[in-house]
Amino acid sequence: MSSATVHHEETVPDLQEVFVPEILKSEPTFNVEAIRADFPILHQQVRGKPLVYLDNAATSQKPRAVLDALTKYYETENSNIHRGVHFLSEEATRHYEASRVTAQRLLNARHSHEIIFTRGTTEGINLVAATYGRKNIGEGDEIIISGMEHHSNIVPWQMLCEEKGAVLRVIPVNDRGELILEEYEKLLNGRTKFVSVMHVSNVLGTINPIAQIIKLAHARGVAVLIDGAQSSPHLQVDVQQLDCDFYTVSGHKIYGPTGIGVLYGKEEYLNAMPPYQGGGDMISSVTFEKTIYNALPFKYEAGTPNIAGSIGLGTALDYVNALGLKNIAAHEDKLLAHATEAVAEIDGLRIIGTASEKAGALSFVLEGAHPHDIGTILDSEGIAIRTGHHCAQPLMKRFGIPATARASFAFYNTTAEIDAFVRALHKVSEVFR
Amino acid sequence: MSELTDLYQEVILDHNKSPRNWGKMENPNKAVEGFNPLCGDHLHVYVKLADDVIQDIKFEGAGCAISKASASIMTTLMKGKTKAEAELLFEKFHDLVPADLD
Numbered sequence: 402m403s404s405a406t407v408h409h410e411e412t413v414p415d416l417q418e419v420f421v422p423e424i425l426k427s428e429p430t431f432n433v434e435a436i437r438a439d440f441p442i443l444h445q446q447v448r449g450k451p452l453v454y455l456d457n458a459a460t461s462q463k464p465r466a467v468l469d470a471l472t473k474y475y476e477t478e479n480s481n482i483h484r485g486v487h488f489l490s491e492e493a494t495r496h497y498e499a500s501r502v503t504a505q506r507l508l509n510a511r512h513s514h515e516i517i518f519t520r521g522t523t524e525g526i527n528l529v530a531a532t533y534g535r536k537n538i539g540e541g542d543e544i545i546i547s548g549m550e551h552h553s554n555i556v557p558w559q560m561l562c563e564e565k566g567a568v569l570r571v572i573p574v575n576d577r578g579e580l581i582l583e584e585y586e587k588l589l590n591g592r593t594k595f596v597s598v599m600h601v602s603n604v605l606g607t608i609n610p611i612a613q614i615i616k617l618a619h620a621r622g623v624a625v626l627i628d629g630a631q632s633s634p635h636l637q638v639d640v641q642q643l644d645c646d647f648y649t650v651s652g653h654k655i656y657g658p659t660g661i662g663v664l665y666g667k668e669e670y671l672n673a674m675p676p677y678q679g680g681g682d683m684i685s686s687v688t689f690e691k692t693i694y695n696a697l698p699f700k701y702e703a704g705t706p707n708i709a710g711s712i713g714l715g716t717a718l719d720y721v722n723a724l725g726l727k728n729i730a731a732h733e734d735k736l737l738a739h740a741t742e743a744v745a746e747i748d749g750l751r752i753i754g755t756a757s758e759k760a761g762a763l764s765f766v767l768e769g770a771h772p773h774d775i776g777t778i779l780d781s782e783g784i785a786i787r788t789g790h791h792c793a794q795p796l797m798k799r800f801g802i803p804a805t806a807r808a809s810f811a812f813y814n815t816t817a818e819i820d821a822f823v824r825a826l827h828k829v830s831e832v833f834r
Numbered sequence: 835m836s837e838l839t840d841l842y843q844e845v846i847l848d849h850n851k852s853p854r855n856w857g858k859m860e861n862p863n864k865a866v867e868g869f870n871p872l873c874g875d876h877l878h879v880y881v882k883l884a885d886d887v888i889q890d891i892k893f894e895g896a897g898c899a900i901s902k903a904s905a906s907i908m909t910t911l912m913k914g915k916t917k918a919e920a921e922l923l924f925e926k927f928h929d930l931v932p933a934d935l936d
Contacts, residue, residue, distance in 0.1 A: 769851065773873045773898035774842075781838050789874050803896040804874040832842050833850075833899070 431728045437813050439464040439720075450783030453818045458603050458631060458762050458809035459787050460653045463717070467657060470716040474709045482708055483682060483699075497708050500715025501698070504663045507718050508648060509639040514697040515671065517664040518711050522630040523553040525649035525664035526597065528701065529626050530557040532674040533647075534595065537624075540566035542594040545585070545618075547609070548574040548799055549602045552792040554628045558597060572598070574799055578605035578754035582613065589621055596625045600632035604791045604805065605754025606737070606762035608636070612643055619644065624670065630654055634811070635733060635760040637726045640665050652710060657717035661710030664701075671697050678703040729812045733761060736810045736819055743823040747830055753805050764791075764805040767826075770833040772806040778832060779806075782825040842899060849903035854910050859892040868895075875901045879909075886917045 437443050442462050445452050454462060474496070480489035482497050498513075505513040519525045534557075538544065544558050548571050555569075562569050570593075572585045580598075589596075596618045601608050611627050618625045626647035629638060634655040640648050647670070652661035666674075676683055676694055680703035686693045694700050721729065740763050744750055749768030767775060776788035788806045790797045797803060808822055859865075859880035868877045877895035881888055891909045912920050 771896070771898040771902070773875075774900075777841070777898070778838060789872075803876060828838075832838065832847070 431724070431732055431812075433732070433813065433815050436724070437815075439466065440813055441465055441468070443813060447783040447785075448781055453782075453784040453821050455808040455810065455814065455818070455822060456785045456787050457634075457811040457814075458654070458807065460659070461634060461656045461811055462813070463656055463658065463713075464720050466720055467713045467716045471658065471709050471713045474712050479709075481705055493708055493712075496712045496715070497706070500711045500718075503715040503718045503722075504650070507633070507638070507722070508650070508663075508665050509641055510665050511641055512668055512697075515665055515668050517666065517671070517698050517701045518706050519649075519662045519664050520660055520707070521653070521662035522628060522649040522651040525647075525662055526554055526626065526628060527557045528664055528677045529597075529647050529666070530561045532677050532701075533624065533670060534558070534561045535564075536673075536675055538565050538567050538594045541592060542567045543570050543588075543590070543592045544568070545570045545572060545588050545593060545596045545598075547572040547580050547598045549578065549580070549605060549607065549793065549796050550597075550599055551603055551628065551630070552794070553630075554597055554599060555795070558595075567594070568592075571795075574796070577756050578602065578607050579756045580607075580609055580614075582610065582617075585614065586617060589617060589623070591621075593618075593621060593623050596623055597628065598625070599628040599630070600638075601629075601635065601760050601762075602754065602793075602796075603631045603762065604764050604793050604796055604807065605756060606759040606764070606809075607754055607756040608632070608758040608760050610758075611645070615643055615645055631761060634721070635726075635730055637730075646670060652714040652717070655714075655717055656720060657714035658707075658710045661707045661714045663714075668697065671701070676703070677701050680704045682706075724812060730760070732812050733810050733814075736814055736816065737761065737763060739816055740808060740810075740819045740822070743819065744826060747823075747826055749830070750826070753800055753802065762807055762809040764807045766802055766805055767829060767833070770829055772804040774833070775806040775826070775829050778829045779822070779825045782821070782828070784822055784825050786822075845907075846899055846903040849906040850899035853893075853902055853906040855892045855906065855913065857892050857894055859890065862892075870897075870901075873898060873901075877901070877905055879905070881912075883917065888912050888915050888917070888920060 440462050443452060478489055478492045480493050482494040485491060501516045502513045504516045510516055538561060544567060546554060546558055558569055570588045573581050575581050598609060598614055600611050615625045624646040627645050629648050630651040633650045646667050648665040650663040653659040683695050683700050683703040684692050685695045744765060751766050753764040753766060772788035776786055779786055786806055786808045789804045791807060862880035863883050864881040866879050875897035877893055877897060879893045882890040891912050893905045893909055911923060
């Protein structure tokens with residue numbers, strides 16, 4: 402990351418002594434323009450207009466530091482990791498494992514071997530369903546998910562239920578787009594064997610009360626997975642404080658490369674679960690009679706992993722840490738509040754998801770204009786948003802809509818960009834008046 | 835706005851706002867459902883076919899302006915046509931839109 406990104410107050414020292422309160426000296430100020438300079442992709446024209454990228458919940462853009470880390474790896478270190486006796490392999494292994502420690506710190510996991518590198522959140526959930534799920538869930542058992550889940554936190558459990566004769570139960574969502582906790586409490590019973598819920602909704606932006614969800618499940622001895630795809634770029638997460646059993650992170654949504662993610666699992670569970678895939682690196686010895694599996698975390702990382710991706714992810718997490726998730730959240734909350742207020746003035750516009758606790762995303766429908774048309778018109782203005790069911794078809798059904806338009810925010814977005822987005826929405830209203 | 839008005843011509847906006855032959859048909863003898871997961875278009879088309887002539891045609895569902903308007907225009911063109919005429923129109927339309935988009 403360029404040193405321009407995080408600005409400590411660097412005025413003349415003696416003036417600083419006089420004017421800057423003690424607390425501000427250690428707090429970096431948030432300079433969006435300097436941050437934007439770190440993201441090459443943002444500085445381009447799209448359809449003759451400056452790009453306004455508001456599709457961050459789908460994937461985030463990458464700072465130059467991440468791009469440089471990927472190039473540097475392939476240009477100077479490319480080699481296979483673990484068991485290499487040569488210099489390049491040692492360097493690659495060191496950086497790969499350093500990224501694991503960076504991810505451990507992001508989630509405040511107790512041990513770095515509780516961090517498993519995956520392809521992304523989807524693979525993290527599939528891993529848990531295929532290992533913990535297959536081992537512990539049987540006929541007539543129940544798995545609880547929620548009515549706002551992404552397909553990636555529905556289908557793996559459905560597949561498991563089909564295989565085992567288990568039953569999927571769903572926590573209902575109220576009209577504001579919040580989980581109804583009283584109903585969740587009623588769903589928990591002696592047959593409940595697992596709970597898997599998203600931390601932040603990719604459609605509604607709702608921040609779910611996961612601490613409470615985990616606590617209620619644990620009171621009945623039920624393990625919980627939290628899908629952190631949308632929360633990790635916006636919120637500080639502490640898996641120890643949450644007492645979370647499994648937590649998933651998507652690399653590309655937190656300014657890292659695609660094809661890399663993180664699964665956190667409690668050591669006791671990871672040790673007890675069977676391996677996910679078999680192959681190289683996940684074994685400590687193989688004979689035709691018996692294979693002894695490797696220790697954590699390698700037990701769950703069969704085959705040559707995404708070495709470049711994990712190094713890129715580590716760099717992205719360093720970048721996020723330097724900005725500070727608290728500062729990031731404060732800036733994004735300001736953007737979300739500004740956008741929410743501005744779109745409310747558009748006739749016939751209805752926000753989908755009005756929970757009291759929200760992060761990152763603003764979904765809406767507009768009377769007379771299909772979301773796809775909204776997206777097309779905004780695109781002609783250089784503004785990228787996402788339209789459709791957002792891989793949450795049951796949630797669309799819950800709200801009785803086929804699709805929504807969704808703007809989602811990152812720390813490099815500006816109030817001026819939100820204003821351009823709102824102006825373009827007024828144009829949509831004109832076309833479909 | 836010029837590219838926009840090219841795409842969202844008056845005829846599209848008109849059919850989008852007031853789709854012709856809109857609604858469910860009781861007792862159709864042909865009914866099909868089309869679903870495009872990419873953009874969420876979801877349409878039902880109902881046809882009453884008698885003596886090889888399209889006596890009545892209706893559609894309903896959700897889709898973008900282009901998809902809704904084109905379905906609406908299609909129904910106005912199809913109504914009263916014989917099955918052979920309708921098939922000819924279908925072929926002509928498929929020649930018109932680039933097939934290699936698939």
